[in-house]
Amino acid sequence: MLTLRQLGRVEYGATFDAMVAFTQARAADTPDELWVCEHPPVFTQGLAGREDHLLAPGDIPVVQSNRGGQVTYHGPGQVVAYPLIDLQRAGYYVKEYVYRIEEAVIRTLAALGVTGHRVAGAPGIYVRMDDPGSHALLPQRPQKRQPGETAPAPDFTGLGKIAALGIKVSRHCTYHGVALNVAMDLEPFQRINPCGYEGLQTVALSTIGVDVSPDELARLLADKLTATLAP
Numbered sequence: 001m002l003t004l005r006q007l008g009r010v011e012y013g014a015t016f017d018a019m020v021a022f023t024q025a026r027a028a029d030t031p032d033e034l035w036v037c038e039h040p041p042v043f044t045q046g047l048a049g050r051e052d053h054l055l056a057p058g059d060i061p062v063v064q065s066n067r068g069g070q071v072t073y074h075g076p077g078q079v080v081a082y083p084l085i086d087l088q089r090a091g092y093y094v095k096e097y098v099y100r101i102e103e104a105v106i107r108t109l110a111a112l113g114v115t116g117h118r119v120a121g122a123p124g125i126y127v128r129m130d131d132p133g134s135h136a137l138l139p140q141r142p143q144k145r146q147p148g149e150t151a152p153a154p155d156f157t158g159l160g161k162i163a164a165l166g167i168k169v170s171r172h173c174t175y176h177g178v179a180l181n182v183a184m185d186l187e188p189f190q191r192i193n194p195c196g197y198e199g200l201q202t203v204a205l206s207t208i209g210v211d212v213s214p215d216e217l218a219r220l221l222a223d224k225l226t227a228t229l230a231p
Contacts, residue, residue, distance in 0.1 A: 001031070001032075001226075001230075002032050002033060002034040002083070002085075002225070002226050002229065003031050003032070003033045003034070004033075004034050004036065004222055004226070005033055005034065005035045005036070006036050006037075006218065006222075007035055007036065007037035008037060008038070009037065009038045009039070009040065009076065010037050010038075010039065011039070011040060012039045012040075012042045012044060012063055012074060013063055015035070015037060015039070015082070016063070016065060019035070019082060019084065019175040019176070020175070022084055022175070023084065023170055023171075023173050023175050024170075026084075026086070026173060028086075028089070030086070032083070032084060032085045032086060032089075032090075033083075033084045034081060034082070034083050034084070034222060034225055034226065034229075035081070035082040035084065036079065036080070036081050036082075036218050036221070036222050037080050037082070038076055038077070038078060038079065038080065038214060039074040039075065039076075039078070039080060040075070040076065041060045041061075041073075041074070041075040041076070041188060042060065042061050042062075042063055042073070042074050042075070043057055043060055043061070043062045043063070043071055043072070043073055043188070043191075043192060044062075044063050044064075044065045044067075044071070044072055044073075044074065044166075045062060045063070045064050045065060045070070045071050046065055046067045046068055046069035046070050046071070046072075046166050047065075047066060047067065047068060047069075048068065048069060048070050048196070049064075049069075049070045049071050049196075050070065050071075050196065052193075053070055053071045053192055053193040053196050054071055054191075054192055055190075055191050055192055055193065056191045057191055057192070058191060060073075060188055060191070065166070065176070066168055067166035067167060067168045067176035068166050068167055068168065068176075069123070069164075069165070069166040069195060069196075070193075070195050070196035071192045071193070071194070071195070071196065072164045072166065072179065072192075072194060072195060073188045073189050073191075073192060073194070074179060075184050075185060075188060076184060076185075077181070077182050077183045077184030077185070077204070077206075077214055078179050078180065078181050078182060078184045078204075078214075079179070079180045079182055079214055079217050079218045079221055080177065080178070080179045080180075081177050081178050081179075081180075081218075081221055081222065081225055082175060082176060082177040083101070083174055083177055083225060083229055084173070084174060084175055085097070085173065085174045085229060086172060086173050087169065087172045087173070087174060088172040089172075089231070090229070090230075090231045091231050092231075094167075094169055097167070097174065097229075098123060098165065098167065100228045100229050101165060101167075101177065101178050101225070101228070101229070102116075102118060102123070102124075102125055102163075102165065103228050104178075104221065104224040104225040104227070104228040104229070105125045105163045105178060105180060105221070105224075106125060107224045107227075107228070108180070108217070108220050108221045108224045109125070109127070109162070111220060111224075112205065112210050112212060112220075113133050113210070114127060114132045114133060114162075114205070114208065114210060115127065115128070115132065115133055115134055115135050116162065116163070117138050117141065117159070118141060118142050119138070119140050119141070119142075119154050119155065119156065119159065120140055120141060120142040120143065120151060120152055120154065120155075121142075121151045121152060121153065121154040122154035122156070122195070122197070123165045124161055124163055124164050124165050124195065125161075125162055125163040125165075125180075126156070126159040126160065126161050126162065127159065127160055127162050127203060127208060128158060128159060129158055129159065129160050129201070129203070129208075130158060132208040132209070132210075138159075139155075140152070140154070140155040140156075140157070140159075154197065156197065156200055156201070159201070160201045160202060160203030160207075160208075161194060161195070161200055161201065161202050161203065162180065162181050162202075162203050162204065162205070162208075163178055163179065163180045163181070164178070164179050164194070164195060165177070165178045166178075180217065180221060181202065181203065181204035181205065182204060182205050182206065182212065182213075182214045182217045183204060183205065183206035183212075183213075183214065184204050184206075186202055186203070186204060186207065189202040205217070
Protein backbone atom coordinates (compact mmCIF):
# COMPACT_ATOMS: atom_id res chain seq x y z
CA MET A 1 0.00 0.00 0.00
CA LEU A 2 1.33 3.42 -0.93
CA THR A 3 1.16 6.22 1.61
CA LEU A 4 -0.03 9.26 -0.35
CA ARG A 5 1.46 12.65 0.45
CA GLN A 6 -0.02 15.70 -1.29
CA LEU A 7 2.79 18.26 -0.98
CA GLY A 8 1.24 21.21 -2.84
CA ARG A 9 3.61 23.61 -4.58
CA VAL A 10 7.16 22.95 -3.38
CA GLU A 11 10.63 23.90 -4.57
CA TYR A 12 12.25 21.26 -6.76
CA GLY A 13 15.63 21.32 -5.01
CA ALA A 14 14.17 20.82 -1.53
CA THR A 15 11.95 17.99 -2.78
CA PHE A 16 14.89 16.32 -4.52
CA ASP A 17 16.92 16.49 -1.29
CA ALA A 18 13.98 15.07 0.69
CA MET A 19 13.62 12.12 -1.73
CA VAL A 20 17.31 11.32 -1.43
CA ALA A 21 17.15 11.52 2.37
CA PHE A 22 14.04 9.32 2.51
CA THR A 23 15.62 6.70 0.24
CA GLN A 24 18.94 6.64 2.11
CA ALA A 25 17.22 6.32 5.50
CA ARG A 26 14.62 3.70 4.62
CA ALA A 27 14.83 0.17 5.98
CA ALA A 28 13.43 -3.11 4.66
CA ASP A 29 10.11 -2.47 6.42
CA THR A 30 9.75 1.24 5.54
CA PRO A 31 6.32 1.77 3.92
CA ASP A 32 6.35 2.92 0.30
CA GLU A 33 5.13 6.45 -0.39
CA LEU A 34 3.76 8.46 -3.30
CA TRP A 35 4.51 12.18 -3.28
CA VAL A 36 2.34 14.34 -5.51
CA CYS A 37 3.21 17.99 -6.02
CA GLU A 38 3.71 20.97 -8.31
CA HIS A 39 6.94 22.93 -8.74
CA PRO A 40 7.69 26.61 -9.39
CA PRO A 41 9.33 27.13 -12.82
CA VAL A 42 12.56 25.11 -13.11
CA PHE A 43 14.58 23.25 -15.74
CA THR A 44 16.07 19.98 -14.52
CA GLN A 45 18.98 18.18 -16.17
CA GLY A 46 19.15 14.39 -15.96
CA LEU A 47 22.35 12.36 -15.87
CA ALA A 48 22.41 12.19 -19.67
CA GLY A 49 21.69 15.92 -20.01
CA ARG A 50 23.77 17.99 -22.45
CA GLU A 51 24.31 21.72 -22.25
CA ASP A 52 23.44 22.18 -25.91
CA HIS A 53 19.87 21.06 -25.23
CA LEU A 54 19.45 24.13 -23.00
CA LEU A 55 18.75 26.65 -25.74
CA ALA A 56 17.77 29.78 -23.80
CA PRO A 57 16.84 29.15 -20.16
CA GLY A 58 16.70 32.89 -19.43
CA ASP A 59 15.42 33.66 -15.93
CA ILE A 60 14.31 30.09 -15.17
CA PRO A 61 16.81 28.26 -12.91
CA VAL A 62 18.53 25.09 -14.09
CA VAL A 63 19.03 22.32 -11.51
CA GLN A 64 21.27 19.29 -12.00
CA SER A 65 19.50 16.08 -11.03
CA ASN A 66 20.56 12.44 -10.68
CA ARG A 67 17.53 11.01 -12.47
CA GLY A 68 17.80 9.33 -15.83
CA GLY A 69 17.16 11.19 -19.07
CA GLN A 70 17.90 14.71 -20.26
CA VAL A 71 16.49 18.18 -19.75
CA THR A 72 12.83 18.88 -18.95
CA TYR A 73 10.73 21.68 -17.50
CA HIS A 74 8.52 21.78 -14.40
CA GLY A 75 6.11 24.57 -13.64
CA PRO A 76 2.71 25.52 -12.21
CA GLY A 77 -0.17 23.64 -13.78
CA GLN A 78 1.85 20.43 -14.13
CA VAL A 79 1.23 17.50 -11.78
CA VAL A 80 4.40 15.71 -10.66
CA ALA A 81 4.28 12.31 -8.97
CA TYR A 82 7.22 10.71 -7.18
CA PRO A 83 6.74 7.02 -6.25
CA LEU A 84 9.17 5.94 -3.51
CA ILE A 85 8.99 2.17 -3.84
CA ASP A 86 11.08 -0.81 -2.76
CA LEU A 87 11.10 -2.78 -6.03
CA GLN A 88 12.61 -5.86 -4.42
CA ARG A 89 9.68 -6.03 -2.00
CA ALA A 90 7.16 -5.15 -4.73
CA GLY A 91 8.46 -8.02 -6.84
CA TYR A 92 9.12 -6.41 -10.20
CA TYR A 93 12.10 -4.97 -12.07
CA VAL A 94 12.90 -1.50 -13.36
CA LYS A 95 11.63 -2.09 -16.90
CA GLU A 96 8.25 -3.22 -15.60
CA TYR A 97 8.21 -0.34 -13.11
CA VAL A 98 8.55 2.15 -15.98
CA TYR A 99 5.82 0.30 -17.89
CA ARG A 100 3.50 0.49 -14.86
CA ILE A 101 4.04 4.24 -14.43
CA GLU A 102 3.29 4.80 -18.10
CA GLU A 103 0.21 2.59 -17.78
CA ALA A 104 -1.06 4.72 -14.89
CA VAL A 105 -0.73 7.84 -17.05
CA ILE A 106 -2.53 6.12 -19.94
CA ARG A 107 -5.38 5.12 -17.62
CA THR A 108 -5.54 8.64 -16.19
CA LEU A 109 -5.84 10.12 -19.68
CA ALA A 110 -8.42 7.49 -20.70
CA ALA A 111 -10.65 8.58 -17.82
CA LEU A 112 -10.68 12.02 -19.48
CA GLY A 113 -11.37 10.74 -22.99
CA VAL A 114 -7.77 11.04 -24.19
CA THR A 115 -5.72 8.17 -25.62
CA GLY A 116 -2.12 8.11 -24.44
CA HIS A 117 0.51 6.36 -26.57
CA ARG A 118 3.99 4.97 -26.08
CA VAL A 119 6.68 5.65 -28.70
CA ALA A 120 9.43 3.13 -29.36
CA GLY A 121 12.74 4.25 -27.85
CA ALA A 122 11.33 7.32 -26.10
CA PRO A 123 9.98 6.97 -22.53
CA GLY A 124 6.95 9.05 -21.65
CA ILE A 125 3.40 9.33 -22.98
CA TYR A 126 2.31 11.04 -26.18
CA VAL A 127 -1.01 12.05 -27.78
CA ARG A 128 -2.13 12.46 -31.38
CA MET A 129 -2.32 16.16 -32.16
CA ASP A 130 -5.06 15.76 -34.78
CA ASP A 131 -7.26 13.41 -32.75
CA PRO A 132 -6.33 13.04 -29.06
CA GLY A 133 -9.11 10.51 -28.47
CA SER A 134 -8.19 8.16 -31.31
CA HIS A 135 -7.54 4.54 -30.34
CA ALA A 136 -5.80 3.75 -33.64
CA LEU A 137 -2.44 2.09 -33.08
CA LEU A 138 0.63 4.21 -33.78
CA PRO A 139 3.01 2.91 -36.44
CA GLN A 140 5.81 4.16 -34.15
CA ARG A 141 4.59 2.20 -31.12
CA PRO A 142 6.97 -0.22 -29.37
CA GLN A 143 6.94 -3.57 -31.15
CA LYS A 144 8.72 -6.88 -30.71
CA ARG A 145 12.04 -6.97 -32.53
CA GLN A 146 13.87 -9.91 -34.04
CA PRO A 147 17.12 -11.02 -32.34
CA GLY A 148 19.90 -8.64 -33.31
CA GLU A 149 17.48 -6.07 -34.75
CA THR A 150 18.32 -2.54 -33.60
CA ALA A 151 15.74 -0.26 -32.06
CA PRO A 152 14.24 2.33 -34.44
CA ALA A 153 14.97 6.01 -33.93
CA PRO A 154 12.05 7.65 -32.07
CA ASP A 155 9.47 9.12 -34.47
CA PHE A 156 7.26 11.90 -33.10
CA THR A 157 5.41 12.70 -36.32
CA GLY A 158 1.92 13.99 -35.51
CA LEU A 159 2.46 13.63 -31.77
CA GLY A 160 2.75 15.88 -28.74
CA LYS A 161 4.38 14.82 -25.48
CA ILE A 162 2.04 15.16 -22.52
CA ALA A 163 3.95 13.26 -19.80
CA ALA A 164 7.68 12.99 -19.13
CA LEU A 165 9.34 10.22 -17.13
CA GLY A 166 12.66 10.23 -15.27
CA ILE A 167 13.60 7.83 -12.49
CA LYS A 168 16.42 6.85 -10.17
CA VAL A 169 16.87 3.49 -8.46
CA SER A 170 19.16 3.14 -5.45
CA ARG A 171 19.47 -0.13 -3.54
CA HIS A 172 16.31 -1.39 -5.32
CA CYS A 173 14.41 1.72 -4.18
CA THR A 174 12.94 4.27 -6.58
CA TYR A 175 12.66 8.03 -6.54
CA HIS A 176 11.97 10.82 -9.03
CA GLY A 177 9.00 9.92 -11.26
CA VAL A 178 6.56 11.35 -13.79
CA ALA A 179 5.25 14.80 -14.76
CA LEU A 180 1.88 15.24 -16.50
CA ASN A 181 1.02 18.55 -18.17
CA VAL A 182 -2.45 19.74 -17.15
CA ALA A 183 -2.99 23.48 -17.64
CA MET A 184 0.37 25.22 -17.82
CA ASP A 185 2.40 27.77 -19.74
CA LEU A 186 4.20 25.66 -22.38
CA GLU A 187 6.47 28.48 -23.60
CA PRO A 188 9.47 27.37 -21.47
CA PHE A 189 9.57 24.07 -23.38
CA GLN A 190 10.56 26.12 -26.43
CA ARG A 191 13.73 27.18 -24.56
CA ILE A 192 15.01 23.59 -24.49
CA ASN A 193 15.13 20.44 -26.59
CA PRO A 194 12.61 18.54 -24.44
CA CYS A 195 14.10 15.27 -23.22
CA GLY A 196 16.95 15.85 -25.68
CA TYR A 197 14.80 15.87 -28.84
CA GLU A 198 15.01 18.90 -31.08
CA GLY A 199 11.60 20.16 -32.14
CA LEU A 200 9.61 17.75 -29.97
CA GLN A 201 6.22 19.35 -29.41
CA THR A 202 4.90 19.48 -25.86
CA VAL A 203 1.20 19.64 -25.07
CA ALA A 204 -1.02 19.95 -22.01
CA LEU A 205 -4.54 18.70 -21.40
CA SER A 206 -5.76 22.29 -21.66
CA THR A 207 -4.26 22.68 -25.15
CA ILE A 208 -6.07 19.57 -26.47
CA GLY A 209 -9.44 20.68 -25.16
CA VAL A 210 -9.63 18.94 -21.78
CA ASP A 211 -10.80 21.14 -18.90
CA VAL A 212 -9.61 19.63 -15.62
CA SER A 213 -8.01 21.27 -12.60
CA PRO A 214 -4.52 20.25 -11.48
CA ASP A 215 -5.96 19.25 -8.08
CA GLU A 216 -8.55 16.97 -9.68
CA LEU A 217 -5.96 15.49 -12.01
CA ALA A 218 -3.54 14.93 -9.10
CA ARG A 219 -6.16 12.85 -7.28
CA LEU A 220 -6.94 10.84 -10.41
CA LEU A 221 -3.27 10.16 -11.21
CA ALA A 222 -2.56 9.18 -7.61
CA ASP A 223 -5.41 6.64 -7.72
CA LYS A 224 -4.15 5.12 -10.97
CA LEU A 225 -0.53 4.98 -9.75
CA THR A 226 -1.58 3.34 -6.49
CA ALA A 227 -3.40 0.64 -8.47
CA THR A 228 -0.80 -0.02 -11.15
CA LEU A 229 2.23 0.01 -8.83
CA ALA A 230 0.74 -2.48 -6.36
CA PRO A 231 2.87 -5.62 -5.85
